[in-house]
Amino acid sequence: MNPFHKYISRRVIFAVISVIAIISFDFFLFRLMPGNPILLDYRSPALTKTQIETLSKQFGLNLPLWQQYFLFMKNTFEGNFGISIFYHQSVSSIIFPALENSLILLVPATILAIILGILTGKLAAWRRGTSVDSAVTGGSMALYSIPTFWLGGIFILLAIKTKTFPVSGMYTIGEVFSSPVAEFADLLDHLILPLATLTLVLYGQFTIIMRNSLIDVLQEDFINFAKSKGASDSYVLNKHAVPNAELPMISIIAVNLGLTVGGAILTETVFSWPGIGFLIYSAINARDYPVLEAAFVIVAIVIVLANIIADIMYSYLDPRIRYQ
Amino acid sequence: MTEEFSPWREFLSNKKAVAGLVIVLFFTFLAILAPIVSPYNPDTTNPSLFLSPPSKAHLLGTNTLGQDLLSRDIYGAQISLIVGISAGAVAVVIGLIAGLISGYMGGAIDEIIMRIVDFFLVIPALVFMIIIAALLGPSLVNVIMVIGLLSWAPTARIIRSMVLSLKEWPFVESAKANNAGKFYIMFTHIFPNVTSVLYGNTMLAISGAIFTQAALVFLGVGNVNSISWGGIIREAYTSGALTAGDFAYVVPPGVFIFALIFGFIMMGFAIEEIMNPRLRSIRE
Numbered sequence: 001m002n003p004f005h006k007y008i009s010r011r012v013i014f015a016v017i018s019v020i021a022i023i024s025f026d027f028f029l030f031r032l033m034p035g036n037p038i039l040l041d042y043r044s045p046a047l048t049k050t051q052i053e054t055l056s057k058q059f060g061l062n063l064p065l066w067q068q069y070f071l072f073m074k075n076t077f078e079g080n081f082g083i084s085i086f087y088h089q090s091v092s093s094i095i096f097p098a099l100e101n102s103l104i105l106l107v108p109a110t111i112l113a114i115i116l117g118i119l120t121g122k123l124a125a126w127r128r129g130t131s132v133d134s135a136v137t138g139g140s141m142a143l144y145s146i147p148t149f150w151l152g153g154i155f156i157l158l159a160i161k162t163k164t165f166p167v168s169g170m171y172t173i174g175e176v177f178s179s180p181v182a183e184f185a186d187l188l189d190h191l192i193l194p195l196a197t198l199t200l201v202l203y204g205q206f207t208i209i210m211r212n213s214l215i216d217v218l219q220e221d222f223i224n225f226a227k228s229k230g231a232s233d234s235y236v237l238n239k240h241a242v243p244n245a246e247l248p249m250i251s252i253i254a255v256n257l258g259l260t261v262g263g264a265i266l267t268e269t270v271f272s273w274p275g276i277g278f279l280i281y282s283a284i285n286a287r288d289y290p291v292l293e294a295a296f297v298i299v300a301i302v303i304v305l306a307n308i309i310a311d312i313m314y315s316y317l318d319p320r321i322r323y324q
Numbered sequence: 325m326t327e328e329f330s331p332w333r334e335f336l337s338n339k340k341a342v343a344g345l346v347i348v349l350f351f352t353f354l355a356i357l358a359p360i361v362s363p364y365n366p367d368t369t370n371p372s373l374f375l376s377p378p379s380k381a382h383l384l385g386t387n388t389l390g391q392d393l394l395s396r397d398i399y400g401a402q403i404s405l406i407v408g409i410s411a412g413a414v415a416v417v418i419g420l421i422a423g424l425i426s427g428y429m430g431g432a433i434d435e436i437i438m439r440i441v442d443f444f445l446v447i448p449a450l451v452f453m454i455i456i457a458a459l460l461g462p463s464l465v466n467v468i469m470v471i472g473l474l475s476w477a478p479t480a481r482i483i484r485s486m487v488l489s490l491k492e493w494p495f496v497e498s499a500k501a502n503n504a505g506k507f508y509i510m511f512t513h514i515f516p517n518v519t520s521v522l523y524g525n526t527m528l529a530i531s532g533a534i535f536t537q538a539a540l541v542f543l544g545v546g547n548v549n550s551i552s553w554g555g556i557i558r559e560a561y562t563s564g565a566l567t568a569g570d571f572a573y574v575v576p577p578g579v580f581i582f583a584l585i586f587g588f589i590m591m592g593f594a595i596e597e598i599m600n601p602r603l604r605s606i607r608e
Contacts (some may be wrong), residue, residue, distance in 0.1 A: 018443050029459065141593065145586040147535060149542045150578030151558055153566055161569055253443050262450030266539055270561075280451065281543055284458050292455055293567050299448050 004315060005065030015304050019075075022300045026293050027072045031065070071192040081294035091294045094279065099298060101170060102275030104263045105191065109198035114253065115201070118246075121247045124207065125214035125245075126237055136207060148263050151272030152156025152197045159193060166190050168272040194271040201263050209252050214245040247318055254310030257303050333519065334598045339592035347587030348532025351469050353582075355401040358571075362395035366551055375565060377572070384572045386557075387483045388563045395497045396551050397576045403552040404584055407468055407537040412530035414472025419479025419529075420522060424510045426480065438484070444477035453536065457545040467546045520599040527592030538581050553577035579581050 046167055056062045075081070081091035124136035156167045166172065170190050175185035215222065218241055226236045266276030272278060276295055283291040335341045354361070363383075370390030378385045380490040384393040426437035453470050460466045478547045490496065491514065499509050523557040538554030540546035548555060 010329070014439060015444065017439075018446060022447065032459075109428060141589050142582075142586060145531070145535075145558075145582050147538055147542075147578055147581045147585075149539060149556075150574070150581065153574050153578070154558065154563065156566060157571065157574065160567060167567075201549065207546060258446065258448045258450075261448045265450055265454075266542070269543060279522070280454060284454065289325055289588075292458075296451055296455055298448075299451050301449055303446055309412060 007315055008312060010018075011308055013289075015308050018304050019301055023073055023076050023297055024069070026297050030289055030293055031068075039141060044270055060113065065128065074172075076297060082290040082295075084239075084288055084291050086283070086288040086291070088139055090160075091290050094291065095276070095294050095298055098274060098276045098279045099302070101273065102264060102268065102277065105194055105198065105268065106260070108191075108263075109195050109202060112199045114206050114249075116203050118210050120243075121207045122242065123209025124211040124216060126233075128215060128244050130220075131224055133211075137211065138257075139152060140204040140211075142209040143200055144208070146201060148201045149270050150200065150264040152267055154195070155193045155197060155237060156270070165192050166194060168227055170274055188274075194267050194273050197270070198263055198267045201267075202260060205256065206249075206253070210245065213248045213252075214241055217241045220244075234277035247314065248309045250317070254307045257306050259297060261303065331598060335594065338594045339597060340590045341598075342595065344587045344590030345590075347583055348591065349367075349591035351401045351584050351587070352405065354398055357461065358399045358402060360399040362392075362397045364392035366391060366395040367397060368392075368401045374564060375570075377570070382416065385566075385570065387559055389574070393556070393573060393576075395534060396556055397553070397580060398554040398594055399551045400577060400580065401584070402544050403464075403547065403550050404534050404537065404581065407464070407471070408530045408584075408588070409545075410468045410528060411475070411537070414531045415533070416522065416526045418472070418478050419476035419525075420483055420515075420518075422476065422480040423483025424487055424514060427484035428491055428506065428551040430511050434484075437480070439485075441477045442598035443482050444474065445481070449474045450539065452534065453540060454543060457540055460546050462546065464547045464550065467540065469535060470546075471498050473541075475529060475532060477537075479522075479529065481526060482521055483518055484520060487514055489516055491515050520595070524592045524595035524599065526596065527588045531588035531592065534581065534585050534588070548579035553581045 005101070021139035053062075060068055063071070079092050081095065083089065084091050084094055089095055120136050120140070124133045127133050145201060159165045159167050166189055171183070171186050172190075175186065177186065214240065223240055226240050231240075252300060261277075268275045269281045276299060279291060280295045283287070283295065326416060368391065370386070373382070373390035375388055376382060376386045376390070382392050383393065384394055384397065387396070422437055422441070424435045426441075456470050457467060458542055460470070496509060496513055499513050504513075530584045538552065538557075541548055541552050541554035542558045546554075546557065547576060554577075558579075560570065560573045
């Protein structure tokens with residue numbers, strides 16, 4: 001097997017083990033909780049013993065724990081997450097639309113933050129030690145320190161004062177749209193504030209990562225060599241330095257995806273954006289455990305998958321890994 | 325270099341480090357002196373002062389129970405510092421031990437520990453914490469343990485990479501030749517050489533824990549019964565003070581969280597800069 005395939009297959013095996021570990025953890029964590037799920041679900045004192053037994057049988061709760069475990073594993077892989085205690089419909093019919101809504105917010109915010117981070121990080125690294133550098137680094141550290149849920153709140157305050165943007169939800173409630181264009185415009189209107197919040201809190205860390213990895217690269221011999229050949233500053237920066245600094249960025253971004261998701265959860269909660277984060281928040285308050293269990297597994301699997309993609313991209317772009 | 329390198333002198337001549345230190349000391353004194361400096365008992369309720377706006381008597385107004393918000397903002401420093409420092413310490417100690425063992429032992433032990441580290445780096449920690457904290461119920465110790473036990477992976481990774489190069493050094497070879505035990509070498513010979521990185525890392529771990537604690541309380545899990553900045557922001561949302569445009573309710577606790585995190589982060593980055601000469605800014 002060539003080293004590239006070997007590397008990738010190792011990562012895939014690790015991802016599969018991670019997913020199994022996540023599902024197992026999910027199973028045992030929720031099994032440790034006190035209380036009988038049937039009583040919790042129906043919350044009726046009129047429930048007779050026979051009814052409880054029938055329901056336990058229906059949900060497989062009379063089976064030994066190991067059988068329940070394998071059943072749970074099988075159901076999870078089939079996308080069957082049970083029934084929501086709060087909504088009384090299948091969890092998967094709630095969770096997948098929410099995942100889609102989350103991505104509508106998360107993907108543009110991450111891309112925007114990365115692009116801005118690369119631009120300002122480049123500027124700071126190139127003007128290292130100057131006031132430009134201090135301003136960019138200081139500003140990024142400040143953005144990195146702002147509590148997401150508070151920044152969102154400040155935007156809400158200002159938007160209500162100035163009556164500019166809607167502060168909650170994804171579409172205007174009760175509105176009937178005359179055309180898909182009008183619907184999209186309404187979506188964009190609702191997207192502005194959550195997008196701005198999430199982009200700003202993510203942007204700071206990307207700037208710092210880009211600056212530091214670029215500073216490392218700028219001290220390599222090949223940079224001095226390019227300069228001594230008489231190449232212009234912008235040529236050295238864009239053709240020699242930046243491509244080499246982008247590599248470590250890919251892996252750091254992938255590793256930080258968990259943090260990015262954390263930011264998205266808080267942003268969704270603040271703006272009642274109907275994604276997975278807001279769903280988790282509502283599920284906690286409604287004690288809707290099936291939804292919580294499923295949300296946890298789905299988010300974790302999405303992140304494991306994203307990491308695999310980043311690993312493959314990284315090893316493809318970096319010949320040192322491909323031919324090791 | 326003519327002068328001897330003194331980390332402490334470098335630290336005090338670094339603007340970021342000093343600014344961070346001043347901020348952290350300010351909040352530490354605020355937390356300790358809270359009973360003296362706050363104008364009211366933060367728990368005293370007054371039904372006639374429901375969500376009153378800022379006034380001479382109550383500079384930042386009151387909450388739905390008529391409790392003085394300025395006093396609650398001052399007391400909030402206590403929980404942030406207690407949780408931040410304790411959870412940060414838990415994370416750093418576990419990360420340090422895991423990193424030392426993983427890097428020094430190598431082989432299968434290293435492989436297993438590093439895969440566990442990868443696992444903890446990849447999983448969405450906040451989702452994990454929300455669920456565990458919600459299941460465990462509100463308690464200060466629970467929050468500290470949940471944050472600490474789920475935040476040690478970055479430290480372990482950095483320490484391991486340092487140990488990998490340190491263990492090839494002659495001083496380790498000579499200790500081995502003298503029949504020193506593995507754990508003896510790890511803790512007396514290698515550990516002192518990773519402390520520099522550990523300091524910077526501890527600051528970042530503390531800042532992360534302060535953020536997470538506030539976020540958890542904001543979401544309604546964790547130690548929701550203690551006075552905390554995250555809790556005050558949550559109340560501002562749920563009581564409608566936010567949508568009513570009450571700046572005095574929302575702005576101060578957020579600024580305090582921001583400032584304290586910023587203080588720890590500045591110290592962390594400054595220590596990293598001092599210890600890693602490649603990142604040190606060029607001085608004329």
